[in-house]
Amino acid sequence: MGSVPINAILLVRRAELAALETERKFLDSHRDELLGQYGDRFLIIAGEQVTGAFDTLEQALEEAAARHGLKSVLIRRPSEAQIEFSAPALTLEILSCQSSTVK
C-alpha cells in the first residue's frame, strides 16, 4: 500500500483550516466600520460582502440558506471575537463510549 506524502496531508489540513478565511479577514479588518453601520446584529458575510444583517442568529441562518443555499458563509456579530471552546476529554481522545469489555 502506498503511503500518503506528508506534504499532501499538510496541504489538506491547510485547506481545511482556511475555511472562511476571506470572510474572517474582511470582518477583522472592517470591524469598526461594520459595527457603526450594522450595530451588534448578526451579519452574513460572503467573500468581502455583507449580504444581510439580522437581529437573531435564527433569522440569519434562514436568510443565509435562502440566499446562498449550502454554500459556506460567515455568520457572526461584528463585536464577537472568534469562538473559543474547551472539551478536554475530546482533546485527549478519551471519550470513547465503546469499552473493550462492554458492548
Added chain:
Amino acid sequence: MPIFHSQIAAQAKSPDGKIVQVPPATALQLRGPILQVSLTIEQNAGKGLLAKGQTVPTPRSGLALIDTGASNTCVDEQTAKDLGLPIIDVANMQSASHEKHSCNVYPVQIITPIVTLNAPRPMGAALASQGLLVLIGRDVLQNCNLFYNGPAGQFTLSL
C-alpha cells in the same frame, strides 16, 4: 416539560466466553450518559433551503454523549461534510496539552427521542472514531436539568 430518562444496558463476555449482563451502574460508568440522536441542518436554515427550492439533507443517526466537561457541543466533522452542511464560522479549540487548533462551525439540529436540541453553533470534530455522532456540551445543558443516578445506572435529561 419533555423528560428523557434512560437506564444503560450492556452485555460482556465472561472469561469462559459466556455472554453476561453488566450491572447498569457499571454500564453507565463505562459508557457514560449516551443517547440515540439524529443530526441534520438547523431548522431555520432548513426553512431557507426549502424557500430556495433545495432539499434538506437527510438526517444521520448515531450516539450522543453528554459531556459536562465540554463548554460547547461538537458534531462529527465527517458526517457534517457528508450531509453537505455549510460552514458558518471557525472556532478555536483550547487545550492545556495540545496546540490550539481551528474547528469548523456548522448549523445543526440534534433530534433526540423526546425533543429537538438547539445547539446554535456546534463545532466539527473527529467523533466517529470514538463511536460518537454528537458530544452534548454545556451550551445545550444550560437549558436543561441533568440528573445522574450512578447507583441505579440511570440518567434523566429534561428541558
